[in-house]
Amino acid sequence: MSPAVVHQDVSDTYDIVIVGAGPVGLMLSTCLSRWGYRIKHIDNRPEPTATGRADGIQPRSLDLLRNMGLKSDIMAHKPARVYEVAFWDSESSKGIGRTGTWASCPNFIDARYPFTTLLHQGHIERVFINDLEKNGTSIQRPWTITGFQTRNPETSEYPVQVELEHVNGTEKQTVQAKYLFGGEGARSFIRQQLNIGFHHKDPIAHVWGVMDGVVKTDFPDIKMKCTIRSQHGSIMVIPREDNMVRLYIQIASSTDADWNPRKSATEAEVQASAKKILYPYNIEWERVEWYSVYPIGQGISERYTLDERVFLGGDACHTHSPKAGQGMNTAFLDALNLAWKIHAVESGFANRNILKTYESERKAVAESLLDFDNRYAKLFSQRPPAASEVQAASETIPDGDMDGDNDFIKTFKESCEFTSGYGVAYQANTLNWSPSHPAQSHVVQPSGTTLKSGRLLVNADVTRVVDANVVHLEQEVPLNGSFRIFLFAGDLVKNRVALRDFADNLTSAKSFYTAYTRPDITQVSHHEKHNPHSHFFTLCTIFAAKRHRIEIARDVPSVLARYRDHIYADDRWDRRVLDSVAPAHAKMGFNEEKGGVVVVRPDGYVGLVTSLVEGSGTVDALNAYFSAFCTKKFGNTAQL
Template sequence: MPESAACVDVLIVGAGPVGLITAFQLAKFGGVSVRIVEKQAKSMQDAYGRAITLFPRTSEMLDQLGLADELLQNCFACRDTVTYNAHGQEVPGRGWSFMNHMTDTTFDFALVLRQKFQEEIFRNAMKKHNVQVEAPVELTSAGVDPDTPPTGYRVRAVLLDHRNGHHEQVRCKYLVGCDGGRSSVRSMFDIPFEGSKTEDKWVRIDGQITTNLPKPRSYCSIESPTHGNVLWAALDHGATRIGYAFTDDRANAYPKFDEAAAVKEAIAAVKPFHIEFDRVDWWTIYTVGQRIAKTFFLDGCIFLAGDACHTHSSGAAQGMNTGIHDAVNLAWKMSLVLRGLAKPSLLETYQAERLPNVQRLIQYDKDISRLMTNRLPEGWQGDSDADVNEILGKLMEEAGSFSSGLGIFYDIQGDNPLNVKSPLTSSWKLLVNPGMRGPDIKLYRPGTFEPTRLIRELPNEASFSVLIFAASSSTTYNEPAVPGPVYLQDSPVLQPLVAQGCLRFITILPERAPSPYELLGTNPLGRAYYDAKGDNEAYRRYGIGPSGGIVVLRPDGWIGTLLPLGKEALSELEGYFSRIFL
């Protein structure tokens, strides 16, 4: 290794939301050195536009990371949706109507905050952990040293600081490309970017407007015969985004399509309604395309996340959401491996889990983007005269749980130790399964009976949570099946994980009492909470019966495994964690 090379555990390239969230987590979890570089100066990143919407599951994950409160202070919480046909009449069940069914979550709305403001919040949070974006700093070359052992600083990189023209040699254990659709990391390692780039183009324009639209502060679709399925999105700080198809007719009507043309066409797109722009904050034209990197994980040390490994249209507003899902999935795994706690093979689950979900999104996006430009999906087998807006409404409703993120799941795979179906639950009629999101249930604290939520009590600290749902009061607590420190807390496999901060216990009790001890006859495992108002809502949501049960939640909030309450579960728990940790 050259003596002049600086060493860092993780080098992140790209300081958009995906890079910032990845760096923030690694710094927050501790024990890992991280640098994040961005080739554009901050002033060039400050445009108002780009991504705007966080859907419920993304908001839940950011809540676990302690970032949601600041987002909520600044966002526009959009709970209203409406679709208008070409005559200005409301049409139920079309457009963004799936947002009306985003239930089973506290974040039952679209959190709308322009990327400029989100990035500012993420950067400030990262600074509290002594990590700042280095910009304008560009990655100019990178490679993997085959002679360096897997645990060493295998990646060699060269950074160019555009502020002074200085080149710096850097060695890192992991290089993470979060640098967008034209990723330099992906290019330097010759990772194919497979898929298609269509001829379709869309215009997006943000600003302050005056309008006679009946419901202007909503997520709205206007079914225009000339401009496709027009997006109308109420933004933060009283602004509005309008998006429409940039067809050949639009392009050929102007010698140069500039801001004035974008405004003129936006006015035409929302007819029969009237708008006037008081101010334009940002506008753009972009090409629709769907591409996926051939691999998200190369040579055991190169990673891609966000647009660097998958691109799609903004038709379903999934770009930033999908990228943040990538970042959250990757960071806790990388942190545990770098700190010498988890097996390096854990990192292989990143692509195994994220790729199928990206492929699902791409397929939806292909159809949605065509329908939004008044065309039927490729390979359409139905009526050639079908109403594209009606088909679009049905498709977006079908994809609703995926779009909200609440229905995103990670498959049970034989080589993935994180999502495991236990044979002990073969006779259960499970409402939730391994690989599914763990529902955010309402709980009450002991003593004061103050209400709280599971997610708020389980911050993402790169640690697993074992939820002990105690048996109901009709069960005798002196039975061998009762959870207690003897066969769980004192386990030679589990106890070291608790001591290392990799595992925590939470006890959930089915009814209120003066203290948890009064119900259990012993001290609870970890912190204890009561089910909401003693009506077993939490138990029912997880499908736990009167005999109780055990639920393992991964650090990112997905369910790892479920077990019945009893001594026979101990070996299952020990086996589960032994496959993950060293």
């Protein structure tokens, strides 16, 4: 044993120590537990969130929860659903009046669930905690972190040492881990220890009172999300499960003459203020479940990690104004992004340097969210939108050309994309192809495709061939750490050679696919649906044909046919492409005869799009794409 290797006690070693069991910590823990990692997960509160805090699940987050099989557990709580937002303004002394309403996720966004799901954060946390327990991870409470240190990351298997302590100081524990994750919220101890700066972004600071309860009111939009401005102040209304409603009531703003960021207000003061603002409507509280003053404004951390061993995520990295409803959703997507990358590295699939893309991808998203929030607030403070603008913004199905839109409409459309969660676009890097990516080939990013690297796969209905079930294609591969390769196979007959060539090259000794064959491949059950050959890939084949015309044994090369539950007929009708006979192909912008190939990252974002050609071109391009970040090199790269 070389002297540089640190001695470790196996019983105290973990793949990861996760500090904080809020949304970010729970999502990370849930993914990694499902994939078999050994986790030490602590939180310094004795119980999960009982009341209050975040509560809005964006459409994109609901897709994600569904992909994890957790959506029905969320929906079992009968959450409120926000489809539209109403704007109210003060109309002279007569009190407030409605100035307009619009869809929170308008038609131009192609969402499966075009609404925000409102449910108390505690219920959401418990859905994750139940899942964790099924996978053998439990959260150690109330414990805190008191110190940590990374030593010899090049040579040590468990380079991170973490000091933990019961909050009452009676017990201490030192553990060794491969990673440490700080999901401890805005006042992150780990961030402070790392000396990472945190920058406040919002030029206007606010103090908000947040009150959850049951009210009796004649205000007609109490079950809608509302933004109310009156000369007595501002309120935001958020409907909730079980007849509850959340009101955000502005207590102070840095634009006030007597601005004081520590200004507070009692429950009764805030209720009195709400009554004034809502005039001419009445409001009485039957029950207040939770009341808190919430002064946290917008801000962002300088770094998300210094060494790709100790990571931060969620509120530890970025905080949002409560009105933006971004906190929990951004936390989920941080964790998702990190989880699969850690898995890819630790399972020997990807190079360690993909971990650098966690910060570059997620920090850019947080920056643009915060920037956008400011622009949006500014625009709205100038004037309320005209009805015609709202109409224009809501109805259009975008044709890629938004030039005709004015600033207001553009900003509104962007706001819808952000608040629905579909606005996230990861920039070019080794995972997201761009012209500067090492994979250079004329088959990449074929003209016509609507798919973009770094963006989510477009939704589409298809018919599964083996059982004729109508399914949501983008949901067919569960979140299990695998890359999803979608072969839009086009015409059953005309593309036969291209399909065979794809299969032949895929199974060649030098392919990315062959390189990561499961070591236990001979023992895999014939019931295995997603990973019969490799833990890292699932192959889906979609023909532009009616289901009954597809005969798997005749039409599908055996490597693809083995994924028999992932062979589909593109024969479902879609309102967005009324004239197409192969709507899924059409939505992706693929020719119905020629098809195309999409490589989707385990988190659902497109990595690479190629055409499907005869010869080795398509697999060559995939080999080059995976060579850029995998632990092995594939194909004959000179050939490209």
